[in-house]
Amino acid sequence: MNLISTFNKSIGNFFSSRPKFRYYLPQILTALGIVFIFAYFAYNAQVNMENRGIDFGLRFLGEEASFDIQFSLIEYSGASSYAKAYLVGLLNTILVACIGIFFATILGVIIGISRLSSNYLIAKVAEWYIEIFRNIPLLLQLFFWYFAALRALPLPKEAINFFDVAYLSVKGLYVPKFIWTNFSVFLYSIIAVIVAVVFIFKYAKKQQEQTGKQIPVFSISTSLIVLFPLLTFLIGGVSLTFEYPELKQLSQTIFNYIGGVAIIPELMALAAALSLYTATFIAECVRAGITGVGKGQKEAAASIGLTPGQILRLVVMPQALRIIIPPTTNQYLNLTKNSSLAAAIAYPDIVLVFAGTAMMQTGRAIEIVSITMLTYLSLSIVISIFMNWYNKKIAIKEK
Amino acid sequence: MYKYIKQSISLLAVFTVLFAFANEAMAAKKSKTLKNTQKKGWVRCGVSQGLPGFSNADASGNWTGVDVDVCRAVAAAVLGDANKVKFTPLSAKERFTALTSGEIDILSRNTTWTLSRDADIGLTFVGVNFYDGQGFMVRKNSGIKSTNDFKSGLSACVNIGTTTELNMRDFFTSKGISYEPVVFEKADEVVAAYDSGRCDTYTTDKSGLAAQRTKMQNPDDHIVLPETISKEPLGPVVRQGDSVWEDIVRWSLNVMIEAEEYGIDSQNASAMKTSENPQIKRLVGAEGELGAALGLDNDWSYNIITQVGNYGESYKRNIADTGILPDRGPNNLWTKGGILYVAPAR
Known part of the structure; x- marks a missing residue:
């Protein structure tokens, strides 16, 4: 016992006489540990892949994909390469994220402001909307919108006609x-x-x-x-x-619109579900931001004769934005990542096309999952860099 | 100051433990699948998430189907009890990863044997337990009687991660028909989307079409077109690099087929032990040392036949009697007009 305490004391002296050493040692050990863990994972994966006769490489990206994709923003056919299929999936993910962010922001701001309205009915409707939509799992909402839409929409022959220009049916919205x-x-x-x-x-x-x-x-x-x-x-x-899209008869009862641009129901359902879900969180960010601006500011603005609209636009919002932007950035990131649920309803995003079909056809799980993870990471980083830039721009500039 | 020492020491301890686990995992990997299975006491088998006739769980979690019977046969051969199987339901997308990563030891999930799968991804196909081909289902009132009636602009619902996606593209491209593929992750969503009118046709293996048709709101409103656009030999898969295990799975399946050929079934197997025919005696373990060659007990094949039955019994129980495909077609013995022909177990 005595020996141990003496030993401990001498170690204690050793460390206390070297404060820098004491400060850096745990950090270096931690860093080394992390490096070891990742190196071990990589080594383990390599050994196992070797034992099972799997090789590692990205050469498959140049091979012919030989599967078709339902919806693409760029020219793509089954004869294109896996790299092209990746690009199609990536663009589809970016498309639905952009649409989702756009509508979620508009809806979120409207709902957030409505919830603070002095009109009882408007405030309550906004509150109920938020409580309902943010508390139901997104995947369920996605299935609901998709299959509800499929059940509700008519077949192409009885499509809903918008001035003979656009047609809405179970196969999508056809526009010129x-x-x-x-x-x-x-x-x-x-x-x-x-x-x-x-x-x-x-x-x-x-x-x-x-x-x-x-x-x-x-x-x-x-x-x-x-x-x-x-x-x-x-x-x-x-x-x-x-x-213009034209109705063509493909068989006795099968009709479809040919020509024009088809906005597929999968995209509409996914964009709707993502916007409606994320808008609830953005609404709460907006409410927090507006509530966070001191009452005195509004009163002072009113006393110098600004109209209610001007007060909101010139005095409240610039200050509220500083509180709103950081948490809203998180919501944008969530929306982008949540768009990967697309695979459940056949929207050909990067997960369905690349981490789905392409992975199955090539069997290159490790390569493809790594690329997909890196892609989402990059998308998130781009969004946060932009939002941080905007946040800095509107921050209080001390002179 | 002790805090820092303690911190460092506990960190070291954590790493030591991590590496200890890692080493154990490495050691286990070197041993054969057979040893692991016998140690665990059950066969780990990957099946579908629910395809009537092939692998389907009832309300109380009992799995049935011809794919399930392959795993049960292996359990009967290796462990002497066909019920010692742990089933893992897998999506088409997950199945190969589950097998190569060692989560399961047999993949028996209506999986098509192709060159690229066999060669590329660390898998070995051991045989064929069902000869299938891809077909199309359409609504009866569509007036489409054969694939010759297909016109550009059709939309086709399909399952992800299958050879179906590739065959479909080959088929439509060669016919010069443009089409819209609607690709889902789970079969249930494919059926729901097709049923709601999102797609004009639903394409997958014909056995699958027949099975899914029974799940539709009105099965009689749908027909399966006569054409078969691809060869789909479905069979069990094992990991590459364990040839003993590969042999066990292959011959468990072969014994079921050969037992039918020699007229041995679960009822008469014990009586057959006194048969005059040496090959029948070999199949029920009354003669020869077939089991030892595989590293198993000599009554391995007897256990398969008595506990699971021969291939014909399995087909009748799972596919014919359930009304999915009453006609055995190519899945009959070569002696009865089918193409089931296996190497002799001797």
């Missing part, structure tokens, strides 16, 4: 396809208008700061955005024709 000539001229004109509008906004702000005069920026920029691109049709040689 835009066929452009000189599309680049049109695109450049839009970019030019956007640049011009930014300058007008900056100029208007300067004018107001220096002279107090207010320029009707909104109406000026709206008319610019509408009129200038229209001009390119007259003088820029831009023209636009439409390819």
Whole structure:
């Protein structure tokens, strides 16, 4: 006993006389441990794969995929490579994430503000919406929207007709396809208008700061955005024709629309489920942000004669945004990752196409799962970098 | 200061434990699947998530089907009890990973034997327990009588991770028909989507179509088209690199087929021990040392036949009597107009 305590004491002296050593030792050991664990995993996987006659490599990406994909933003056929199939899946994931983030944000802000409304009915409806949608598992909501939509929508022959232009049926929403000539001229004109509008906004702000005069920026920029691109049709040689979807009979009872662009029901159901689910969380972020702005701020703004709309836009929102952005970033990341549930309802996202069919056909589980994980990681990092940049931009700038 | 020493020591302890486990796992890997199975006392078998006739669990969790019977035969051969099987339901997507990673020892899940699967991913196919082919199901009122009536613009519901996806593309591409593949992860969702009108046709192996048709709201509203667009030899799969285990699974299946050929079934097997025919005596373990060659007891084949039955009994019990495919077609013995022909067990 005595010996042990002496031993402990001498070790104690050894460590206490070297504070730096004491500080770094556990950290170095931890770091080494982590490296060891990962090295061991890699080694173990390698040994096991070797024993089972599996080789490791990415050469399969260049091979012919030989399966078709239902919905693709780029040109793809079964003769394309696995790398192309990966790209199709990735773009489909990005597409549904963008649509989801767009609608979830709009809906979330509206619901969040509504929940603070002084109107009892609006506030209660918003509250019920949030409580119902955020407390039901997303996968169930996804199945609900998908199969409910499939049951509710008519067959192509009795499709819901929107002015003979778009048709909604169980096989999707068919809209006309835009066929452009000189599309680049049109695109450049839009970019030019956007640049011009930014300058007008900056100029208007300067004018107001220096002279107090207010320029009707909104109406000026709206008319610019509408009129200038229209001009390119007259003088820029831009023209636009439409390819309308047409109902074709494929057999006695089977009809389908051919031509145009098909927005498949899988995409609609997935985007709807993701937006409605994530909007509830964003609504709560918005409510937290608005509640977090001091009451005195609103009263002060009202006392200098700002209208309720101006108070919200000029005083409350800029401050509330600082509270809203960080948790909302998390919701955007969640939405993007949740989009991988697409595989359950046949939306050809990266999980279904690449980590599904491609993995099955090649048997390259380790390579494909690693690539898929890296892809989601990169998507998340891109979103957080953007949101952090925006967060910094709107943060209080101390002078 | 002791805190830091303790921290370091406990960290070291954690790593030591981790490595100890790792080493144990490495040692276990080197031993054969057979030894592991005998030690555990049950056969680990991967099956489907529910395909009537092949592998399907009833309300109380009892698995039945021709695929299930292969695993039960192996259990009877190796452990002497056909009921000592642990079934793991797997999706088409998970099945090969489950086998190569060692979660299961036999994959008996209506899996098509193809060159790329056999060669590529650390798998070995041991035989064929069902000859199948891909077909199409359509609604009866669609007026489609054969695949020649297919026109561009059709949508086809299909299961992910199967040869079906590839065959379908080959078929439509060669016919110059453009189509929309709607790919689901689980068979139940494929059926639900097809049933709701999302797809005009549902394609998978014909046995699967026949089985799923029984699950539809109105089975009589649907027909399976006569054409078969692919060869789908379905059979059990084992991991590459354990040839003893491979042999055991192969011959467990072969014994079931050969027993039918020689007229031995679960009822008359014990009487057959006194048969005049030496091959029958070999099959019921009354003569020869067939078991020893596989590292098993000599009554291994007798256990298979008495506890699981011969192939014909298994087919009748699971596929014919359930109304899925009453006609055995190619899955009959070669002596009766089918193509079931196995190497002799001698």
